[in-house]
Amino acid sequence: MNFSLPQLEAFVATAECGSFKGAAIKLDKRSQTISSLVASLEDCSDQVLFERKAKSLCITEVGRQLYASAKRVMGDAEKLASLIESIDACSVGKLTLAIDSFLHCKQVIACCSAVKAEYPDIEITVLVGTTHEVTQWVQERKADIGLRLALVAETNQLTLVSAFSFNLLYIAPASLFRHGQVVSREQLQSLPQIVYDAIHDIEFDDSYLVSDQLIVTNNVMQNISLIEEGLGWCVMADIAVQANLDTRDLVEVSMEGGQRDRWMAECVYCDEVTLSLPADVFLQRIMALS
Incomplete structure (x- = not known):
């Protein structure tokens, strides 16, 4: 037949x-x-x-x-046609990655390099923005795949994949505290707190908004610069600040009675069918960081 x-x-x-x-x-x-x-x-x-x-x-x-x-x-x-279109898109040699500034670090950049190593002729564009911007870029198909802070609320019409977990550290100026120093909540409360704007999206407010004086930023590099200048302290991902801790420009402090908390990063993309092969390589590399 x-x-x-x-x-x-x-x-x-x-x-x-x-x-x-x-x-x-x-x-x-x-x-x-x-x-x-x-x-x-x-x-x-x-x-x-x-x-x-x-x-x-x-x-x-x-x-x-x-x-x-x-x-x-x-x-x-239809799925086969979409896959063929995805493969054709790869042959054009373009991949756009959206990276949450809160998670921007050497390990994530190494995952981008791994894609380039596997697809030497590919043109990679890396967009770095806030958690909200990463979500928006993927929804608008301006990015093929995004890496962002895991949100409590689900994002409609996007595929979510847990990527890796990381420690949340209290980071302060080396000019004000010693590395590893145990400080009281009152000590931190008296200093300006530098806050990444996505903290409201991930519902950290009650446990991590300590100070009455807030400096809101949309870029982790801004956070680091402000802390180095002694303008305040911040809650940051260990992977994003480790290089600076190694140089002792910044110090990690611990709050009395507190402990290190962990949070998740997640990858977001439109759907399995249209996920390109290079984007899948990036996804697998990111998941291997856990």
Whole structure:
């Protein structure tokens, strides 16, 4: 039995619309074309799929049985077409990554380098922004995949994959505290707190907003510079600040009675079908950081 995708497409549309005319409108084809495709499918299958009456069209029992399978085949064909488009996009050699500034660090950049090593001719664009901007770039398809702070609330119409966990550290100026010093809540409360603007999105407010004096930023490098200047302290991801701690420009302090907390990073993208191979390499590398 030989059949074609156009025949199946015409049959499925006719079954769903209840008429050749409705299927023709749905597929933007002529009614005669739709009826001919369905008739040719009936000929090659040697089955009657529709009972044709003067003013109506009624699907037969055989047609109902075929419909479910034909619908699946059409769905698989669409997925295959999307995959081919994704592969074609890779051959053009472009990949856009969106990175949350809160997580911007050497380890993440190394994951970008791993993609470049596997696809030497690819052109990689890295967008660095806030948690909200990363989400928006992916939703608007300005980025193929994003890495962001894990949000408590789900993001509609995006695929979310847990990436890795990290420690949240209290980081303060080396000019005010010793590395590892235990400080009271009152000591931190008396100093300005530098806050990454996504802290409200991830519902850290109660436990991590300590000071009455807030300096809000949208970039972790700004946070580091402000702390180095002695303008305040901040809660930061260990991976984003480790290099600066190693040089002792900044110090980690501990709050009395407190302990290190952990949070998650997650990757976001539109769907599995359109995720390109280079983007998948980035995803796998990021997940390996856990």
